[in-house]
Amino acid sequence: MSDPIRIQLVCLGNICRSPLAKAVFRDKVEAAGLDEHFEIASSGTSHYHVGDPADRRMRETADRKGHSLEEHRASQFSEDDLARFDHIFVMDKSNLNDVLHLDEDDAHGGKVRLFREFDPEPDDYQVPDPYHGGRQGFENVYDIVERTADMLLHQLAAEYDLIETDPQSAEEERE
Ligand code: 4NP
Numbered sequence: 345m346s347d348p349i350r351i352q353l354v355c356l357g358n359i360c361r362s363p364l365a366k367a368v369f370r371d372k373v374e375a376a377g378l379d380e381h382f383e384i385a386s387s388g389t390s391h392y393h394v395g396d397p398a399d400r401r402m403r404e405t406a407d408r409k410g411h412s413l414e415e416h417r418a419s420q421f422s423e424d425d426l427a428r429f430d431h432i433f434v435m436d437k438s439n440l441n442d443v444l445h446l447d448e449d450d451a452h453g454g455k456v457r458l459f460r461e462f463d464p465e466p467d468d469y470q471v472p473d474p475y476h477g478g479r480q481g482f483e484n485v486y487d488i489v490e491r492t493a494d495m496l497l498h499q500l501a502a503e504y505d506l507i508e509t510d511p512q513s514a515e516e517e518r519e
Pocket residue numbers: 355356357358359360361362388392393473474475
């Protein structure tokens with residue numbers, strides 16, 4: 345078995361957007377029968393919430409849509425992550441600046457991209473920070489993450505020549 349494709353999803357606090365993006369992407373990978381091909385992590389560029397569970401509002405939104413964030417504990421993105429991960433997908437342009445700032449030798453910048461580059465409706469290419477807003481902001485983040493994670497998985501599956509299982513037949517196989 346070859347090395348897994350190492351994916352890191354990054355936001356500011358690692359309690360709202362990137363934990364959701366990780367959970368949704370992970371669940372799509374599992375449904376496609378591709379878990380063994382991926383290692384999926386998330387982190388925040390700040391230290392503000394290190395060790396904390398995901399934000400309650402994000403957990404509730406994820407739960408309603410069938411994704412669990414219960415296991416999540418926040419961590420901070422590090423310079424080592426830049427070397428270790430194959431693809432780093434950031435939620436907004438401020439995250440992009442912060443991550444690239446750690447790339448002192450300009451060795452890894454090519455791995456770092458805005459997550460919404462894969463969104464079929466990319467708007468300004470950023471996942472808006474829902475932390476200081478109301479419930480609608482969390483729903484909006486969910487909708488963006490859901491459709492972007494789908495396209496991201498298709499794109500990576502094509503790039504790495506992985507065969508995706510139809511989620512419906514994967515479900516039937518498990519029963
Ligand atoms: P996240 O949201 O980056 O999507 O996890 C935020 C969480 C916390 C803060 C800002 C954004 N904060 O300022 O504490």
